[in-house]
Amino acid sequence: MTINHYIFLSVALFCIGIIGVLTRRNVIIIFMCIELMFNAVNLLLVAFSKMHYLAASVVDPATTAGTDGQLFVFFIMVVAAAEVSVGLAIIVMMYRNTHSIDASFLNRLKH
Amino acid sequence: MSTLVYLVPLFPLIGFLINGLGRKRLSKSLTGIIGSGVILASFIVSLILFFDVKAGHAGVVKLFDFISIGKLDIPFAFQVDQLSSIFLLIITGVGFLIHVYSTAYMHEENSDHYARYFAYLNLFIFSMLLLVLGANYLIMFIGWEGVGLCSYLLIGYWFKNNDYTNAAKKAFIMNRIGDFGFLLAAFWIIQQFGSLNFADVFSNASGMQMNDKVLVGITLLLFLGATGKSAQIPLYTWLPDAMAGPTPVSALIHAATMVTAGIYMIARSNILYTLAPTTQGVVAVIGLATAILAATIAIKQNDIKKVLAYSTVSQLGYMFLGLGVGAYTGAVFHVMTHAFFKALLFLGAGSVIHAMHHEQDIRKMGGLKKALPVTHITFLIGCIAIAGIPPLSGFFSKDEILAAAFSASTVYWVIGVLGAVMTAFYMFRLYATTFLGKFRGTHEQEHHLHESPKAMTIPLIVLAILAAISGFIGVPAVLGGSHELEHFLAPVFAGSVKLQHPHEINHNTEYMLMGASVALAAIAILYAVSRFSKKPELNDAGGFGKVLENKWYIDELYDAVIVKPLRGISAFLNNVVERLGIDGVVNGVGRIVHYGSRQLRLLQSGQVGAYILIMVVAALALFIIQLFVL
Known part of the structure; x- marks a missing residue:
């Protein structure tokens, strides 16, 4: 498993996420696609962090290089969790008001 | 004290x-x-x-x-x-x-x-x-503007009449033209002398050369102010129109006080004028021209107040003639006597108008002698005083100015006497048409004719006494007097007197001058009374008289030369520069913003998908730029 495999997987996940966001109108699915994009980025961070660690540990076995990437992933997960709670709350409120979770229903601000 | x-x-x-x-x-x-x-x-x-x-x-x-x-x-x-x-x-x-x-x-x-x-x-x-x-000139200017304002307010006192408010506006605007000259002169004085105080300015100026260019400029600008306030050519046309105000106002402002402001200002600045003989020449010529022009117009006017108004303009011309030839005392003397007899004449006219129920046309009067005895006598005294018949006041003051004019130039004297003769003529034309002959008004007016109340006749009597005797404070040496007024005013004009080189006229010449002017005036009076008491001019004048009746068409001339072109320019500025130019720029800016925002608004479709697409495309574009371009 070289780093390329991870990159391809992560790009694939990200593209699926983008396409999902662009094409679907169901808010929950859009939401899930956003999560997918988050996780694509997380995957990439972890992969690169491991790669950096392996490269540095050859010179110095006690190195800590690359660990900050892993830490970042945790931060992203925490933030994403918070964002999920807010996002889901918005979706609930939207459903209560419009009896629908169709994103194209929310174009009313135009007029 | x-x-x-x-x-x-x-x-x-x-x-x-x-x-x-x-x-x-x-x-x-x-x-x-x-x-x-x-x-x-x-x-x-x-x-x-x-x-x-x-x-x-x-x-x-x-x-x-x-x-x-x-x-x-x-x-x-x-x-x-x-x-x-x-x-x-x-x-x-x-x-x-x-x-x-x-x-x-x-x-x-x-x-x-x-x-x-x-x-x-x-x-x-x-x-x-x-x-x-x-x-100092500033305090003077405050008062100067104040009287202009009050003149405006009082001329337009009956503001419901549109003609009256127009007359008020005319007076105000013409005064403003003069004030502009005064203001420029004041700034010039500050620039030149660093002070506006009379004492500083005059003491500094007296060290300057004769006919210094700056002094000539300052005095000419001040004189422009004086022509506005004191109704001289070219700014005199407001004064006759100012008769729209109540008659006592005409007496107070447009005869006795405000219009003498210009005389006062020049008399106050006498040292500046004495040092600028060029300006003095201008003052004398303008004064003389005004005196003659106004006198000719007064001959053919039929409104009792208009006659008096033009006679005021004419008498003010004499005062300026006096100032122009350096007879400052004479000018102030004439201001004083004129204040008495002109206030008297105007108040007398007011009394007549009051009795006639606001009729001002002398062609509809006549024979008022019996009904208004006090007004008649006092008015007659005023007329004799203004005509310059001794020993009433007008004789002494006018004679002093004319004598000074003679010593400056014989031409001044001849024209001055001509004006004085015309003065006598039109005043007695007015007197004869109004008070002598038969009554020509309606029966109703005749029925209501009455002498005015005491509050009106007593001021008339007091003024008549003053008009009769006030000349005696200025009896010249040639008539055995000591001219007390001259001695009294001597400190004010001391600086100028020192600079002047008056060539004394010998007494015989002076007797002749007096005799000539008095005799001519007397002839004019007799002619006017004999002609107009029986057969007053009731019809509109024809020929040259029509030109005089229409005031030499000066108002029409100003209208054509100044007012109409100004209106044209302002119409052009309004229709073309304002509407197309300035409005075009302002509205154009607004229209561009409006158009631009309408185009940009299309981006705000409200479709979440569209926004995200734009975001993704833009992110991709940035990505591509980063990778391949930079």
Whole structure:
């Protein structure tokens, strides 16, 4: 498993996420696609962090290089969790008001 | 004692405030008492000051610092000297009589407007006193503007009549043209002398050369101010129109006081004018031209007040002639006598108009001698005084000016006498048409003819006495007098007298000059009375008379040369520059913003998908730029 495999997987996940966001109108699915994009980025961070660690540990076995990437992933997960709670709350409120979770229903601000 | 001087303008100001603010509450009689009382109080203080000055206590009274910027220091100070004390007496004295007269003349007005009238009159007296008392050009200018404003307010007193308000506007605008000259002169004086105080300016100026260019410029600009205020060519046309105001106003402002402001200002600045003989020549020629032009117009006027108005313009011309030939005392003397007899004539005319129920056309009068005995006698005295028949006052003052004019140039004298003859003629044409012959009004008017009340006749009598005897304070040496006025005013004009080189006329010449002018005037009087008492001119004049009746078409000329082109320019500026140019730019900017925002608005579709697409495309674009371009 070289780093390329991870990159391809992560790009694939990200593209699926983008396409999902662009094409679907169901808010929950859009939401899930956003999560997918988050996780694509997380995957990439972890992969690169491991790669950096392996490269540095050859010179110095006690190195800590690359660990900050892993830490970042945790931060992203925490933030994403918070964002999920807010996002889901918005979706609930939207459903209560419009009896629908169709994103194209929310174009009313135009007029 | 001269520290009391602040009281002189203060009283009328108080009167103005009380009458102006309380006009809805005060009764008519109370308004009249307050309005006249404050002027009487001023007159008494002025008398005290006059005797104080006579005893030799002239000087400048500084009240407080007014403007103090860098080196320029303009105090709020009053000049109490011979010249200003004489003017104070004229203003408050004649002013008081006219106030008393007004209480009866204006009694038909309701109390609100009655109080407004007296408030304006008080404000006018206040401004005029400020003008005369100011010890520098700035204080003088405040009064100068104040009288212009009051003139506007009083001419347009009956503001419901559109013609009257137009006359008021005309007076105001023409005065403004003159004020512009005054203001420029004041700035020039600051630039040149670094001060506006009379004392500093005059002492600095007296060290300058004769006909210095700066002095000529300053004096010409000041003279422009004087032509506006004192109704000289080319700015005289407002004065006859100013007759739209109530008659006492015409007497007070447009005969006795305000129009003499220009004379006062030049007499005050006499040293500047003496040092600028070029300007003096201009002043004399303009004065003479005005005197003659106005006299010719007056011959053919049929409105009793218009005749008097043109005669005022003409007499003011004489005063300027006097100033122009260096006869400053003569000019001030004529201001004084003119104030008496012209106020008298105007008030007499007011009495006639009052009796005739606001009829002003002399062709519809006639034979008023019997019905209005007091008015008739006093009016006759005024006419003789203005015609220059000895021993009434007009003779002495006019003769002094004419004698000075003769010593300057014979041409001045000849034209001056011609004007004096015309004066005698038109005044007695007016007198004969109004008071002699048969009554030509309606029966109803004849039935209601009555002498005016005491409040009107007593001022007439007082003024008639003054008009008759006031000449005796200036009896020239040639007639065995000592000319007390000249001695009194000597300190004010001392600087100028030192510079002048008057060539004395010998007594025989002077007798001849007097004799000639008096004889010619007498002939004119006899001719006018004999011609107009039996057969007054009832029809409109034809031929050359029509030109005179229409005032040489000067108003029409101004209209064609100045007003119409100005209107054209303003119409052009309004229609083209304003509408297309400035409006186009302003509206164009608005239209561009509007159009742009309408195009940009299309991006805001409200479709979440569209926004995300744009975001993704833009992110991709940035990505590609990052990778391949940079």
